[in-house]
Amino acid sequence: MDTLQFLADGFATAFQWHNLLFAFIGVLIGTAVGVLPGIGPMSGVALLIPITASMTGGLPPEAAATSSIILLAGVYYGAMYGGSTTSILLNTPGESSSVVTTLDGYQMAKQGRAGAALSISAIGSFAAGLFAVIALIALAEPLSEVAIKFGPADYFSLMLLGLCAVSGLAGKSITKALIMTVLGLLLATIGMDTVSGVARFTFGVPLLYSGLEFLTVAVGLFALGEVFKTILEKDYSAGKTAKIERILPTKQDLKDSAGPIARGSVLGFFVGILPGAGATLASFFSYILEKKMSKNPETFGKGNIAGVAAPESANNAASGGAMIPLLTLGIPGSGTTAILMGALIMYNIQPGPLLFEEHPQVAWGLIASMLIGNLMLLILNMPLVKVFAKIIQTPPKYLIPIIIAISIFGVYAVQVQIFDLMLLLACGVIGFLLARNDYPLAPLVLGLVLGPMIENNMRRALTTSNGDFMIFLQKPLSLVFLIIAAIWIIVPFLLKKRGKEVVVNEEG
Amino acid sequence: MNNTFDRYASLVFLLLGIGFMWQSTTISSSAYGSTVGPNIAPFGLGALLIILSLRLFYEALKARGQSGKADKLDYKRFLIIFAAAFLYAFFLETIGYIIGTFLFLLVGFQVLERGKWLKSIVISALFAAGVYVIFVVLLEGSMPGFPSWLS
Numbered sequence: 272m273d274t275l276q277f278l279a280d281g282f283a284t285a286f287q288w289h290n291l292l293f294a295f296i297g298v299l300i301g302t303a304v305g306v307l308p309g310i311g312p313m314s315g316v317a318l319l320i321p322i323t324a325s326m327t328g329g330l331p332p333e334a335a336a337t338s339s340i341i342l343l344a345g346v347y348y349g350a351m352y353g354g355s356t357t358s359i360l361l362n363t364p365g366e367s368s369s370v371v372t373t374l375d376g377y378q379m380a381k382q383g384r385a386g387a388a389l390s391i392s393a394i395g396s397f398a399a400g401l402f403a404v405i406a407l408i409a410l411a412e413p414l415s416e417v418a419i420k421f422g423p424a425d426y427f428s429l430m431l432l433g434l435c436a437v438s439g440l441a442g443k444s445i446t447k448a449l450i451m452t453v454l455g456l457l458l459a460t461i462g463m464d465t466v467s468g469v470a471r472f473t474f475g476v477p478l479l480y481s482g483l484e485f486l487t488v489a490v491g492l493f494a495l496g497e498v499f500k501t502i503l504e505k506d507y508s509a510g511k512t513a514k515i516e517r518i519l520p521t522k523q524d525l526k527d528s529a530g531p532i533a534r535g536s537v538l539g540f541f542v543g544i545l546p547g548a549g550a551t552l553a554s555f556f557s558y559i560l561e562k563k564m565s566k567n568p569e570t571f572g573k574g575n576i577a578g579v580a581a582p583e584s585a586n587n588a589a590s591g592g593a594m595i596p597l598l599t600l601g602i603p604g605s606g607t608t609a610i611l612m613g614a615l616i617m618y619n620i621q622p623g624p625l626l627f628e629e630h631p632q633v634a635w636g637l638i639a640s641m642l643i644g645n646l647m648l649l650i651l652n653m654p655l656v657k658v659f660a661k662i663i664q665t666p667p668k669y670l671i672p673i674i675i676a677i678s679i680f681g682v683y684a685v686q687v688q689i690f691d692l693m694l695l696l697a698c699g700v701i702g703f704l705l706a707r708n709d710y711p712l713a714p715l716v717l718g719l720v721l722g723p724m725i726e727n728n729m730r731r732a733l734t735t736s737n738g739d740f741m742i743f744l745q746k747p748l749s750l751v752f753l754i755i756a757a758i759w760i761i762v763p764f765l766l767k768k769r770g771k772e773v774v775v776n777e778e779g
Numbered sequence: 780m781n782n783t784f785d786r787y788a789s790l791v792f793l794l795l796g797i798g799f800m801w802q803s804t805t806i807s808s809s810a811y812g813s814t815v816g817p818n819i820a821p822f823g824l825g826a827l828l829i830i831l832s833l834r835l836f837y838e839a840l841k842a843r844g845q846s847g848k849a850d851k852l853d854y855k856r857f858l859i860i861f862a863a864a865f866l867y868a869f870f871l872e873t874i875g876y877i878i879g880t881f882l883f884l885l886v887g888f889q890v891l892e893r894g895k896w897l898k899s900i901v902i903s904a905l906f907a908a909g910v911y912v913i914f915v916v917l918l919e920g921s922m923p924g925f926p927s928w929l930s
């Protein structure tokens with residue numbers, strides 16, 4: 272069967288009524304998550320894993336996995352749409368990838384062009400989303416065919432590269448990022464060893480035999496951590512929003528933003544593929560690019576529509592691009608995709624080169640649903656943008672306790688253990704403390720998700736070489752990956768040493 | 780930022796690293812048919828964590844003198860909500876989901892903003908009952924609804 276046939280099957284899956292519903296719920300919640308300051312895509316997706324797990328409980332395993340990944344991915348790219356709303360109306364970005372949008376977006380709102388800015392960012396996001404999905408369709412199959420030839424040593428080095436890339440770009444201090452990565456990997460070793468069946472670090476406690484549940488840790492670190500931060504920093508007063516008058520952009524607006532949207536899409540997509548880089552960096556780069564290319568760069572920061580169109584397209588394209596390493600290689604390049612991967616593993620579905628062969632329903636169903644989801648988002652965001660602007664005014668004092676209640680409910684619904692609730696609360700406090708002191712959390716989650724696979728591949732490779740660690744340097748592919756990994760850590764390190772500003776990825 | 784935290788954190792990470800290395804020596808060192816046992820990875824990672832924590836300590840020491848920004852944190856509200864969440868989670872199975880959630884939300888709403896009791900009560904009750912109905916009645920999930928001595 273060729274790609275088109277698979278895609279048609281994917282559409283058949285995505286058009287099942289419950290999957291349409293799941294995609295709709297996903298993008299709706301995603302937009303809300305993007306609009307609400309304080310909940311980013313990472314905590315939104317983490318918070319929804321247990322909810323989707325209980326919603327899909329009645330379906331057969333593979334269908335359940337498809338439906339929930341459709342919903343969760345919808346939250347992910349939906350948040351990219353929603354993030355622009357607060358940036359433009361309130362001058363506070365709903366999530367970090369929309370920080371750049373505030374520069375020109377809020378200025379436009381002040382000039383009474385809020386509607387045009389919002390609709391251009393929706394159109395840009397749609398065009399970029401479409402481009403990313405088409406590129407994903409074109410690249411997924413060939414990439415996974417290459418990846419399938421990787422041996423355990425190559426895989427080990429590739430995953431190491433993923434970890435190094437995320438650590439090198441996350442947060443202000445590489446040391447802290449590396450500590451978080453190693454800590455994540457160490458936490459992943461708790462529980463039953465999958466190769467030998469030996470219990471590690473369980474101290475005879477039966478609860479620990481299955482290891483620390485990824486779900487509990489992720490919800491605690493991200494969702495609860497952010498909520499605790501909001502309470503502690505008294506950051507829950509609603510701001511005043513700018514008025515939206517005319518929604519549709521003028522012909523001139525469309526003409527001015529066509530180029531930036533196209534460039535933002537392409538740039539964002541390729542930045543998104545790179546591990547460690549992500550939506551935040553993509554939007555940042557595309558803004559700089561537009562400013563450089565513009566004939567009158569002095570208009571940027573004063574309400575130039577290109578300054579809204581380009582970064583908003585780029586962050587959406589990046590979220591599509593980030594799906595490529597996740598689906599084809601099984602290596603998440605960011606915190607959010609790591610959480611998506613954790614969700615897939617919960618359903619016993621291993622992302623990676625074999626995904627397209629073993630579970631075509633999941634892979635192609637997801638891809639097809641992304642096309643549908645983007646269309647839904649365009650429809651949702653153009654006429655309903657005023658409704659979402661209302662969501663901003665939801666008093667956070669009601670939201671905060673409800674998020675805590677949802678976290679506790681969700682974790683208990685899946686784990687049915689008080690132990691996990693205690694772990695959840697502890698992770699919330701730890702998450703707050705670490706994030707407040709500039710310890711990036713994304714590498715920790717990445718380490719936790721990739722830990723077992725890295726270890727298995729390392730041990731498989733070492734078994735074939737009789738314990739000789741040189742195998743990682745002898746295999747050419749593995750050597751290349753390791754060199755790139757080293758460069759990824761050393762270059763930002765050297766740049767920082769020379770006192771240069773290094774763009775860091777806050778979203779992770 | 781606050782480098783007192785970094786210094787204490789580096790100590791915690793150092794102890795964690797030592798703990799993992801020490802405990803990994805008690806794990807069997809070989810698996811069937813392989814010279815590479817389940818102890819290698821935690822041992823190596825523990826060592827790495829120790830090195831990194833020393834590096835962090837050094838960095839924190841070097842950065843001393845820069846005082847972190849001192850913005851006041853709202854500990855009172857946080858502690859009340861956290862305690863409420865803890866009690867809610869701890870006694871979830873004994874007092875049941877509906878009562879527990881209702882009480883927790885009510886406390887949470889009132890701690891964040893005093894007054895508007897009616898609105899708080901209505902939202903808490905609707906949320907608690909709504910989630911329970913959707914999850915247990917519609918989706919047939921298992922969740923202790925009411926305490927066993929009530930039903």
